[in-house]
Amino acid sequence: MSAPASHADMLPRGTLVIAGGLVAFALAATSIVRIAHIPAAASPVAMRAENHIAPVATRTLRFLDRADGAVVIEDVDPHRTAAVIHAGEKTGFIRGVMRGLARERRAHGIGDAPPFTLTSWHDGELSLTDTATGRSIELTAFGSSNRAAFAALLKAPTA
Template sequence: MSHDHATMLPRGTVAMTGALILFAIGATAAVRLTGTPLAASPAAMRAESHVAPVATRTLRFADRADGAVVIEDVDAGSVAQVIEPGEQTGFIRGVMRGLARDRRMHGVGEAPPFSLTLWRDGELSLTDTVTGRSIELTAFGATNRAAFAALLPQEKRP
């Protein structure tokens, strides 16, 4: 096998790549050494600002054999909503699929409930009561947020 200089990277490309790597390492070191605070999570910012919940509903999501998702209000002991197969509620299914995967990784089943909370600042979050993972639903846009907001009691809906 021969050595062919035509297939090598140009020196300028190698130099720029090296400079970019050095810049990234330098910028990271500067942030760490100057004590620049890391970005806070929405939950931490709410706690710091003492933002109170307006409404909270404890929900359990269960898959039915026919492909429907049954959403149970744990405190009331009643069905809050049934999402039938084919309904345009892919966002709820997608969020719950991700949370279920997280629970499987922690060895937790679907029995423990989730907490859906509307905050005084207008934010809406869904928190896994077992793993502590919280999803800020407002970040996904008004239509997707509304899918979960519809699960709140009628008088508390935004």
């Protein structure tokens, strides 16, 4: 028969010391930020409002799935098709962003009727805002080619 397992042998002492040190560091850093009244990082939306940065171009769009797998991008204001992304086209970034936003809408019980606002700002940023949930995505953060996919929608003629 083997001896019963001892709980003392489960974690090495060094691991416990490091874990305790990480917890102590997190508490100290949090305390310093609170005591010194260091402001939290501002969101891009708040920074634009604070600095009075105006939009350069805005387009209100609705993204609709078609039975053949294509995504129809409809310009809401003239109520015309702005673009159609066929299945297999190199616009996976647009599909990915919209899939994530649609998932959030489903979680809130919102359909695809409310539009999105695509905005190019004077400071060079590009954002997509869900008018139903208020969520805003800063598209410039995803790189120039991904940003360009959405920027093209600002310039796309209505069909």
